[in-house]
Amino acid sequence: MTEERRPFVSARTVAERAGVSRSAVSRTFTDGASVSEETRRKVLEAAGELGYHVNHLARGLRERSNIVCLVVADMTTPIRARLIDVLTRKLQAAGKVTMVINTGTDEQSVASAMRQTLNYRADATVFLSGTPSAKLIETSLANGQQVVLINRDDPLTGCHNLGVDNEMAGREAFFLLRRAGCTRLALVTSTAHTASLIERERVFVAVAEAAGLPVAVMAAGPTTYASGYESARRLFGRSDGPDGVFCVTDLLALGFMDAARHEFGLTLPDQLCLVGFDDIEEGAWESYKLTTFAQPFAEMGDHVVDLLAAPVPVIPGRRIFQPVPIWRKSIRASAL
Amino acid sequence: MTEERRPFVSARTVAERAGVSRSAVSRTFTDGASVSEETRRKVLEAAGELGYHVNHLARGLRERSNIVCLVVADMTTPIRARLIDVLTRKLQAAGKVTMVINTGTDEQSVASAMRQTLNYRADATVFLSGTPSAKLIETSLANGQQVVLINRDDPLTGCHNLGVDNEMAGREAFFLLRRAGCTRLALVTSTAHTASLIERERVFVAVAEAAGLPVAVMAAGPTTYASGYESARRLFGRSDGPDGVFCVTDLLALGFMDAARHEFGLTLPDQLCLVGFDDIEEGAWESYKLTTFAQPFAEMGDHVVDLLAAPVPVIPGRRIFQPVPIWRKSIRASAL
DNA sequence: AAGATGCTTGCACACAAGTGCAATTCCATC
DNA sequence: GATGGAATTGCACTTGTGTGCAAGCATCTT
Structure with a gap:
């Protein structure tokens, strides 16, 4: 007892x-x-x-705490899980320890996450989802914290900013589909208006229309399998369904593919060509074989560690990473 | 500057x-x-x-730090991601903050994880993967820490222990397949000899053999999609492939299903019946519709919070949760 | 008006570490 | 053996917080 x-x-x-x-x-x-x-x-x-x-807590009273906060919503999304995995491992190897704060994306809960971060004297805060307001970031910086935003392209000064080249992805996705001979194009996105998704959509539509091909844009819900599925139902429910589709996310693409096959009996890549983005593991599975763009997670993780473990503070700025095209069978071979 | x-x-x-x-x-x-x-x-x-x-660090010098450490390997596995998600959210709601320690499963890195845990004066450590040695747990307890093991059924005294009823799952899986009329049974597991996987295997094989049906057991690698795929290649490469298979994990099951369909042209549930375990989201996708058992994550999360947020320390013990059968189409209707 | 009561407030200490400074010890050299 | 120098050690202060204790002050009661 x-x-x-x-x-x-x-x-x-x-x-x-x-x-x-x-x-x-x-x-x-x-x-x-x-x-x-x-x-x-x-x-x-x-x-x-x-x-x-x-006692590292007591040690942290005097100097740096070596705590890094990871602010995330939707941890179960495959890409998020991958990112968290990479970051925790690399930060740990660099002698840091990570606190994970699971939050909604709304302003309110991001603010409360930010407070936690400050309460525990984290040296830095990494945002994987949700964008803190400029005022909150101001507070963090005033307290000597570093702030890192990943795939949140909002132009907030004072914080490090990692992103992928969405413009390249949008453009390349179009060329892939055109070279495959697709003429009825569609773009599937989510109703969560994240900056990077918007950018991919914008470029894809712009390039296609410049080439004289109109694009049907569809957003049926959040960035999930179910939304992709629903998008396909709506698009193919019309008289002339698309024959070339860019889904701004792999998860959307997989849902879309399943609906196209099982609800409308379409075969890929003959009747439908599909391109995704993220390169989640599931996309490589035998049932999907999705052509997509890989986010260079390892590189991004290394860069975050470089930023946070540097002896002298790095000047904040934006760093763009190049997504890597992954060729699989959801696009006709003529595309090569 | x-x-x-x-x-x-x-x-x-x-x-x-x-x-x-x-x-x-x-x-x-x-x-x-x-x-x-x-x-x-x-x-x-x-x-x-x-x-x-x-400053919560300074506050934690005097009393409880309100830090809970989560020790995990393979965070990218869907179940792990789900568990982490549930736990971080619920612990946060209870006023705790979680440190995630990403580690290998080997003794060495678990020990170093444990040390981190103590360095940051975590009130408790929750193990999702990897089992700490009795000596390490002794140290934790001596420092007034609580230790929680999830799905690690090793009989370590002094720590809380949550598990699912693997016996029920193994037995029920057999009855499902038998009621579906399957006669050539197989069990697919991984080479990672986790206690809970072993238990499911043991019971399934025992019950089947008691009923006069032999079981082919196959383990081709770690608990992944690829291992499940490879297991199917080996099993169906033989003269008489199975017609009823229990995969001890959904991820194995999905890989198995894909190989069976795409490599051997089998159709489910006519030529092959399949049962998994975990209920990961992917199993509900249109391409799979896997019959499985759901781990009651929400309940388990609630219980962990009850244990750790209790005003008076709870006496350590083992608590078994009932997995919930999820009926989908990978098993013949006659099974109902 | 005097005493009693209750609310505020500040001092000082505790928590667990790291470190500058001065005192002490040790060793070698003359 | 005395002296110089280097290595080691301990004291005391620092970090930021919570809290017991006693003093101070205002209000209420008789």
């Missing part, structure tokens, strides 16, 4: 047991500090017996 | 600005403390102007 919570063992306890001063314990666990081999041995022995662990 | 990192604003700065003592500031942000309406107003005003945020 342990009624009382046993406290964490502190440096003082270790010092008493080892018969040295508390400073000696502190120095034993500090690189480059001056301790004799003898006392070091005694301290390490006592620490081992007691199960002592340096 | 901000050469120097601006420091976080502390309670002292706020106190000076508001013309009160530092204690007054502290009390303003502490529920139930005695402050006059007048000073409270002054403090809040000054805090607002300076952008003050209570």
Whole structure:
């Protein structure tokens, strides 16, 4: 019956047991500090017996906390999961520790996430979803925090900004479909008006119309499989369904593909060519084989670590990464 | 050019600005403390102007840190992502904050994860993957930490233990396949010998053999789509492929299904009946419609929060959750 | 009006670390 | 053996917070 919570063992306890001063314990666990081999041995022995662990919270009181906050909504989305995985692993390797804050995308809950971040003295905050207002970022910067936005292209000054080349993707997607001989084009997007989605849509439509091909634009809901499915139902429910479609997200594309096949009996790539974006694992599965653009997650993760682990603060700016086209079978071979 | 990192604003700065003592500031942000309406107003005003945020690290020096560590490997796996999502959301709602530690499953990296956990004075550690050794858990408990294991059925004393009823799942999976009239049974598992997977396998095989039906067991690699795919290639490469298969994981099942269809031209559920486990979203997609068992994530999340947010420490023990059968079309209707 | 009561407030300490400074110890050299 | 110098050690202060204690002050009661 342990009624009382046993406290964490502190440096003082270790010092008493080892018969040295508390400073000696502190120095034993500090690189480059001056301790004799003898006392070091005694301290390490006592620490081992007691199960002592340096308190990083107390350490963080004086200097950097080495905490990085990750603000995310929709963690279950495959791309989000991938990003979180990459970031946590790389940050950890760089000696940082990550706090994950699961939030909605609305202004209100982003603000509360931001407060958490400050409460725990995070050195930096990385936003994977949801865009903080300029005022919130101001507060963070005033507190010496760094802010990193990933795939949120909003022009907020003072924060680091990573994005992919959506213009290239939109343009390339069109050329892929045209080279495959598609004439009735459509674009499927979501009702969540994220900057990067809008950009892909804008460029795709602009390039297509410049080439004399009109584009049917469809948005049936959030960025999910179900929305893609529903979009296909609506588009093929009309008299002349499309024969070339760019879905701004793989998840939308997979839903779209399933509806096209199972509801309307279409075969890919003969009757329908499809291009996605993100390169989620599911797109490579045998049932889909989706042609898409891969986000260079590893590179992006490395860059975030470079930004946050740099000895001197990096000047904030925008860095664009090139998505990599992934050729699979959802587009006719003539496209090559 | 901000050469120097601006420091976080502390309670002292706020106190000076508001013309009160530092204690007054502290009390303003502490529920139930005695402050006059007048000073409270002054403090809040000054805090607002300076952008003050209570330092939870310093607060955590005295009492509970309210930090919970989540130790995970393979975050990109759909189930893991779901679990992390549920847990972070619920813990957050309960006033906790979660640190995610992304690790391998080997003893070595689990130990280092455990150390991180202690370094940051986490109140509790939740293991989603990887099992810590008894000695490590001992250390955690000695430091007053709580340890929660999810789906790791190893009999470690002193820690909370959540699991699903694998026995029921294994048994039920067999009955489903038998009622569907399957006679050539197979079980697909992974080479990662997790306790819960082993248990499902053990029961399924035992019940089937007790009923006079032998089971071909196949494990081609880790718990992935690719392993499931490879398992199907091997099983159907033989003379008499199975007509009823239990995959101990949905991801394995989807890979298996794709290989069966695309490599061997089999149709489900006529020529092959398939049952999975986990109920990942992808299994509900139109291309798969996999019959499976759902892990009750929401309930499990609630239970974890109950354990960790309880005012008095809960006595550690094992709690079993009932998986819920999800009927889809990968099994013949006669099974109903 | 005097005393009692209750609300505020500030001081000082605790928490667990790192570190500058001065004192001490140790060793080698003259 | 004395002296110089380097290495080690401990004291005391710092970080930002919460809180017990006692003093201060206003209000109420008799």
